[in-house]
Amino acid sequence: MQLIRGAVATAVLVLNTALWGTLIFLMGLVKLxxxxxxxxxxxxxxxxxxxxxxxxxxKLSGVQFSTEIAPHINAQGWYLLVANHISWLDIIVLTAIEALPTPKFFLKDELKYVPLIGSGAWALGMPFMKRASKAQIAKNPKLKGMDVARTQKSCKSFKHHPTTVINFAEGTRFTEHKQQRQNSPFKYLLKPKAGGTAFALQVLIEQLDGLINATLIYHGGNKNIFQSFMLGRLAVIDVKLDYVPLAKVPQGDYQLDKAYRVTFQQYLNAQWHSKDNLIDSLSTLQSSSNAIAKEVSQL
Known part of the structure; x- marks a missing residue:
């Protein structure tokens, strides 16, 4: 039964993406x-x-989808959401939370040429980032600030539609191999990359109502979360969304201000330590619940 549920749910995901992705692509041509x-x-x-x-x-997969959402989060607001990244399923999970304003993503500039993904993202007004490196700025000082101005211009459409801009601060999906290679100080997380998050904050600051600190936790199945979902073995998805007022978030120019760079790195690392502790406590609680349920079933 689990396998059937997983297969059906996966088929629905694929068909859902094919249908609406095609319609968005076609409507994007109309937009041109x-x-x-x-x-x-x-x-x-x-x-x-x-x-x-x-x-x-x-829901079709049979997974228990549990969300804890701070009361300050408004479906008609504008937010920057910073989350840990575990699986490709993270995108599906975050876009499935109806209480959030329309979720959008910062995309690498190269993705604009990828069929359906690039055209669909463009049609929906998602920004493509093309940031100048320190070396490029050193050779051509005129590039200083241009990446921020360019991305701000591409984000203007956000003003017309309530939006949640999603940023996976670790930059890549968690694996134990990556964790060991980084020598990460966290039990369940990779090191957060402060630069991308600070850049997104700088670009969007005038449009935001606040920051959302999102924690995603999966229970059950094996280490490959998406495979567990496809096989119907994923038991629980926990999502906790905390609201952070902008007044409590350090703001500045990450690329040019060294003092701010240190401050923001310390801020984000502190958030990641709290997130790591939260994942640990919820994972322990879930394991205890599973053990009790197993004992009860054997009585």
């Missing part, structure tokens, strides 16, 4: 010819349908 507000609203309507389809697929 008719860049009207009506077209943009239609695109976001399709995108929201994709998000609801993701939620439906999670």
């Amino acid at each position: 010819l008719l860049p009207l507000a009506l077209v943009s609203h239609a695109l976001h309507g399709f995108y929201k349908c994709w998000c609801r389809g993701n939620y439906f697929a999670l």
